[in-house]
Amino acid sequence: MELLSLTVENFRQFYGEQTIEFATDTDENITVIHGSNGSGKTTLLNAFTWLFYDTVTLPHPDSVASERALAEVSPGDKVVVRGKLVFNHEGTEYTFGREQTVKRDGGSELVGTQVDEEVTLRYVDEYGNTKTRSNPSVAIKQIMPERLREVFFFDGETIDKMVANDQDRVQEAIRNIMGLEILDRADRHLDHVRREFQGEMEKHGSDELQSLIAQQDEIEEKIQQKQAELSGEKESKQQAIKELDQVKETLESRKESQKLQQERESLKSDLKENEEAIKEVNSEIGTLIADGGQLPFALPAIERTAEMLNKKRKSGEIPSEIKQTLVEDLLDSDECICGRPLPHGSEPRQSVVAYRKRAGSSELEEMAMQIAGRLSELANSQESFYSDLDEALEQRSELTEKKRDLQEEIDEKSDKIKGTGEEISELEQRREELEADREAYTENIGRIQGRIDELESDLSDVEDQIAEAEEENKLSERARRRAQTARYLRDRVARLYAGFQDKVRQDVNDRVNDTYQKILAKEYFIEISEDYKLEFRQEVKGNPDQSVAVSTGERQVASLSFISSLVSLARERYRSDEDSPYFSGGIYPVVMDSPFGALDPDYQQEVSRIVPEMAQQVVVMLTDAQWSDEVAGKMGPRAGREYDLIYHDSGEDGVTYEYTEIRPRSGVA
Amino acid sequence: MSQALSFEYESNEAYERLVGQEAPFNARYELLVFAASVGYSRGTPAADAPVDDPDGTNDSRQPKEMRWNYIDQNPRLSVVTASLAYADTGEPKAILSADQQIETLVSYGAAGSRIIYEEVISSGGDDLDSLVDFVQEHRDDDRVEKQTGVLEQLEDEISSL
Numbered sequence: 109m110e111l112l113s114l115t116v117e118n119f120r121q122f123y124g125e126q127t128i129e130f131a132t133d134t135d136e137n138i139t140v141i142h143g144s145n146g147s148g149k150t151t152l153l154n155a156f157t158w159l160f161y162d163t164v165t166l167p168h169p170d171s172v173a174s175e176r177a178l179a180e181v182s183p184g185d186k187v188v189v190r191g192k193l194v195f196n197h198e199g200t201e202y203t204f205g206r207e208q209t210v211k212r213d214g215g216s217e218l219v220g221t222q223v224d225e226e227v228t229l230r231y232v233d234e235y236g237n238t239k240t241r242s243n244p245s246v247a248i249k250q251i252m253p254e255r256l257r258e259v260f261f262f263d264g265e266t267i268d269k270m271v272a273n274d275q276d277r278v279q280e281a282i283r284n285i286m287g288l289e290i291l292d293r294a295d296r297h298l299d300h301v302r303r304e305f306q307g308e309m310e311k312h313g314s315d316e317l318q319s320l321i322a323q324q325d326e327i328e329e330k331i332q333q334k335q336a337e338l339s340g341e342k343e344s345k346q347q348a349i350k351e352l353d354q355v356k357e358t359l360e361s362r363k364e365s366q367k368l369q370q371e372r373e374s375l376k377s378d379l380k381e382n383e384e385a386i387k388e389v390n391s392e393i394g395t396l397i398a399d400g401g402q403l404p405f406a407l408p409a410i411e412r413t414a415e416m417l418n419k420k421r422k423s424g425e426i427p428s429e430i431k432q433t434l435v436e437d438l439l440d441s442d443e444c445i446c447g448r449p450l451p452h453g454s455e456p457r458q459s460v461v462a463y464r465k466r467a468g469s470s471e472l473e474e475m476a477m478q479i480a481g482r483l484s485e486l487a488n489s490q491e492s493f494y495s496d497l498d499e500a501l502e503q504r505s506e507l508t509e510k511k512r513d514l515q516e517e518i519d520e521k522s523d524k525i526k527g528t529g530e531e532i533s534e535l536e537q538r539r540e541e542l543e544a545d546r547e548a549y550t551e552n553i554g555r556i557q558g559r560i561d562e563l564e565s566d567l568s569d570v571e572d573q574i575a576e577a578e579e580e581n582k583l584s585e586r587a588r589r590r591a592q593t594a595r596y597l598r599d600r601v602a603r604l605y606a607g608f609q610d611k612v613r614q615d616v617n618d619r620v621n622d623t624y625q626k627i628l629a630k631e632y633f634i635e636i637s638e639d640y641k642l643e644f645r646q647e648v649k650g651n652p653d654q655s656v657a658v659s660t661g662e663r664q665v666a667s668l669s670f671i672s673s674l675v676s677l678a679r680e681r682y683r684s685d686e687d688s689p690y691f692s693g694g695i696y697p698v699v700m701d702s703p704f705g706a707l708d709p710d711y712q713q714e715v716s717r718i719v720p721e722m723a724q725q726v727v728v729m730l731t732d733a734q735w736s737d738e739v740a741g742k743m744g745p746r747a748g749r750e751y752d753l754i755y756h757d758s759g760e761d762g763v764t765y766e767y768t769e770i771r772p773r774s775g776v777a
Numbered sequence: 778m779s780q781a782l783s784f785e786y787e788s789n790e791a792y793e794r795l796v797g798q799e800a801p802f803n804a805r806y807e808l809l810v811f812a813a814s815v816g817y818s819r820g821t822p823a824a825d826a827p828v829d830d831p832d833g834t835n836d837s838r839q840p841k842e843m844r845w846n847y848i849d850q851n852p853r854l855s856v857v858t859a860s861l862a863y864a865d866t867g868e869p870k871a872i873l874s875a876d877q878q879i880e881t882l883v884s885y886g887a888a889g890s891r892i893i894y895e896e897v898i899s900s901g902g903d904d905l906d907s908l909v910d911f912v913q914e915h916r917d918d919d920r921v922e923k924q925t926g927v928l929e930q931l932e933d934e935i936s937s938l
Contacts, residue, residue: 390905394801397908398811399853404915405814406857407924409864414931416869421935475859475872480935482856487928489853490921501909 109252110196110725111697117190118174119158120151120166121755123767125190130697130727131748138720138746140773141729143753144523148768149729152753153701156261159191159206161254173210175218176765183214186223197251202231204248218765252696255280259671260696260723264664264703279640281674282612291605295598302594309587317584320574327567331560338556345549352542359535365525372521379514382507389504396500400493407490414483417476426473433470435463612677613640619673620666627665627714632656634666642666661707668703668715672722679724697725704734716742784879787887788841791894794904801905806847810854812889813882817861818915821888836894838887845875848882858882 110132117125131139143149150166157163158172177187192205205228210220229244241247252260259281310321420426434445438460442450450457575592617636624634635643644666646656658666681693703719704712716739719726728743750773756763786809795802802808848854862871862878865885871877897907 393909394905395803397912398802398807401908401912402811402814402854402857404912404917404921405811405818406861407928409814409817410856410860411924411927411931413860413863413872414928414935416863418931418934420869471873472869476935478852479856479859479872480932482852483928483932483935484925486853486856487925491925494916494918494921497909497912 109694109696111727112194112196112201113192114155114159114194115190115192116152116155118177118187119155119172119189119191120174121148121766121768122151122155122770123174123176123765126770128751128770129749130725132725133748134724136746136748137723137725138743139725139727139749139751140735140743140747141727141751141753141770142732142735142773143729143768144731144755147753147755149701149753150263151768152729153261153263153699155191156193156699157257159193159204160248160252161257162206163254163257170222171219172208172222173220174765174767176767178210178212178218178220179765181212183212186211187220200231200233202229202251204229204244256696259674261699262671263701264668278636278642278670279609281670282609282616282640291601291608294601295605298594298598298601302591302598305587305591305594309584309591312584312587314577314584317574317577320570320577324567324570324574327563327570331563331567334556334560334563338553338560341549341552341556345546345553348542348545348549352539352546355535355539355542359539362535368521368525372518372525375514375518375521379511379518382511382514386504386507386511389500389507393497393500393504396493396496400489403486403490403493407486410479410483410486413479417479420472420476426476435460439464610638613638615677616670616673619676620669623669623672623718624666627669627711627718628662632658632662634669642670661711664707665711665715668718668722671698672718675723676721695724697727698723699727701729702731702734703728704730704739709736709738712736713738713742719743720746782845782875782879783842784845784883785840785842786883787838787890789836789838789890789894791836791890791898792841793837794898795893795908801908804847805841806843806851806854808890809843809882809886810848810857812887812893813861813885814857814889815892816885816887816889817864819888819892821885821892836891836898838891845879849875861885 111130112132113127113129115125115127116122128139128141131137141149141152154164154166157165163169164172173187173189181187187210189208189210190205191207192203194201194203196202205226207226207228208222209224211223212218212220227244229241229247230238231241233239306321306324310318417426438444438450439457442452442457444450444456444460448456450460574588613636617634620636621633624632632644632646635645637643644656644658644662675696675698678693679695682695684693700719704715707715712734719728720743730739752771752773754769754771756767756769758764758766788805791812792805792808794800796805796808797803802811848858858878858881859872862874862881863869865871865881866877868877871881893911897904897911900907
């Protein structure tokens with residue numbers, strides 16, 4: 109299968125009709141979809157599973173219609189939700205479409221009820237005519253089997269769980285990729301045949317034999333019931349574990365968000381302090397200018413004045429030997445300092461009057477001293493004015509730079525905090541409930557498995573007794589032999605199945621190790637054990653079986669390596685000339701949401717190296733943070749198409765209901 | 778000199794923007810002396826310029842009253858003002874004459890505040906940053922060093938009185 113284009117219309121947050129064309133070139137086989145957290149990457153991944161299998165693993169799975177589209181119609185009116193996938197499969201171009209008509213419910217809430225659905229699968233035949241397949245839902249599952257959903261459409265952030273000691277999932281994945289439909293059918297058919305012969309045997313056999321066969325039927329029925337019960341409990345346990353993982357992750361992210369909020373508050377407080385400090389420095393700069401800013405402009409005038417005063421000093425004008433006030437006092441009192449009278453018009457008075465001109469001004473002298481006393485201070489103030497100004501400006505520049513850094517850090521934290529979920533207390537409560545459920549399911553599984561073991565032991569005893577029972581009736585004997593043959597054949601088929609599965613397990617094991625070690629460059633190796641546990645081992649002092657603990661990131665790499673191995677094996681089998689009725693393989697695309705979820709940057713770089721090789725066609729959805737320079741360097745040259753998911757929040761201007769727009773990334777074909 | 782002496786000076790938008798609690802200058806008299814120093818430095822007294830705004834300039838100039846003692850009693854500003862008055866008139870007695878010093882202050886102050894309005898306020902951007910740039914443009918480290926030497930020497934000589 110080769111994806112050509114996907115069109116969604118009014119599906120969840122994808123309002124209106126929007127299309128993605130996929131990269132199909134062998135050298136540029138990756139389609140990269142960029143989107144921030146909450147922009148709709150997981151919804152887009154769900155668009156595939158909704159389209160193929162009418163399955164959505166998002167909250168409120170029944171509400172597929174866009175809120176915005178529902179808001180635009182009145183209660184009772186209808187909205188059409190469409191999905192269309194154009195793809196090539198074995199040389200034929202197909203168009204698969206799912207169209208659901210949703211009627212808006214009454215009331216203020218934007219919810220609707222599905223009232224109609226149409227599924228179509230059209231293809232172009234060898235003559236160029238468009239034909240329609242009569243049973244599209246079944247046909248699409250033949251092309252892209254639902255059992256492969258987990259392998260080909262996955263969320264990278266939870267993919268590490270695939271190998272986290274869950275042998276059922278590993279075994280299931282191997283079985284699914286093998287596609288052993290023929291063996292499954294043989295098993296069912298042989299069981300049916302065996303039962304028929306046993307019925308005949310019972311009919312013609314002795315009372316003892318009839319009783320034994322009745323017992324056998326009864327035990328088998330009980331085993332079947334218990335197995336169905338066991339399967340139900342296992343399924344419920346898996347669902348509980350899955351939800352538990354999601355709750356734990358949300359809880360982690362909420363706790364992380366709380367931590368981020370605290371960090372942001374601390375940064376805001378630092379920013380406030382920093383702004384206060386800038387304000388203080390500004391005030392200091394203002395004070396410097398107010399106190400000394402006039403000096404560079406006024407000092408030439410001060411210098412001139414000082415020179416004038418110095419000149420007066422040199423000429424003896426200041427300080428004067430005779431003070432003007434003394435001369436005036438003598439003239440006022442009409443008496444000289446020597447006691448001689450100074451009558452008006454007298455010669456001695458004229459002599460004293462003559463001193464008036466020679467006397468200096470005490471005010472001028474005082475002013476001269478006042479000015480002179482400040483000259484060096486003013487000169488130094490001018491010098492320090494500039495050096496203090498330089499220092500304050502430097503300090504302000506540092507503070508401004510720090511302010512910018514703090515602002516950036518706050519913005520970064522705010523971006524990370526965006527997108528809130530449920531309250532922590534509710535999540536904690538749900539986590540406890542789910543953990544209790546998981547324990548209960550585990551206990552039930554153990555109990556049921558124990559009962560099945562007992563019943564199987566009983567069955568084995570009854571079968572032995574039946575085999576030993578002396579039987580004279582020819583018809584009964586023939587039926588017994590036939591039943592035995594059917595049982596034998598069924599057992600052979602089961603062995604064949606197991607043997608083949610084991611071969612694939614070993615094959616996958618080698619591939620998975622290769623890929624894993626290429627990425628991690630560590631001495632670990634992975635072993636898919638006989639009971640399908642994916643185990644991490646290390647050779648320590650010659651002991652190759654030393655089990656090692658690994659991180660979430662390492663488990664994620666293991667999961668990606670595992671999937672990569674399954675896909676490559678399927679592709680190889682499909683292209684192989686070797687005829688195999690059981691495992692014909694196939695070519696499938698891989699669609700991954702956040703494949704670098706929990707990986708360190710070094711691992712991201714290495715994983716991005718193998719992503720283009722994971723499948724013939726790869727669709728990856730990433731945040732810009734995950735599309736780092738290193739990742740872009742490795743995957744960019746292989747990216748044939750790139751799109752951005754542009755999320756419009758309901759808080760934005762003119763946006764009442766959130767929606768996401770799919771836009772081709774500019775500069776990319 | 779009279780403690781209660783008041784005089785009228787030309788105020789403009791520069792005073793509104795550069796004086797205040799959050800502004801560089803805390804008081805109008807500080808800016809007036811600064812402006813007068815700028816006006817003197819540029820050699821552009823505005824003695825004949827009208828205080829009101831008949832030319833339609835947009836600096837919102839208007840007369841305001843100020844008490845002389847704010848300047849007269851400030852040790853540094855009084856020296857600056859007296860020096861400006863002497864430098865302007867060439868009359869030694871100007872350093873003792875409040876009237877003369879006020880006349881010089883008002884005349885150069887008006888010229889300086891118009892320059893400050895044009896080059897600081899009208900330049901756009903942050904007022905404090907523009908003011909810093911304005912002061913820095915007048916910076917001449919060599920002149921400052923030389924001036925310091927001269928003034929220290931003059932202080933020594935005059936102080937030997």
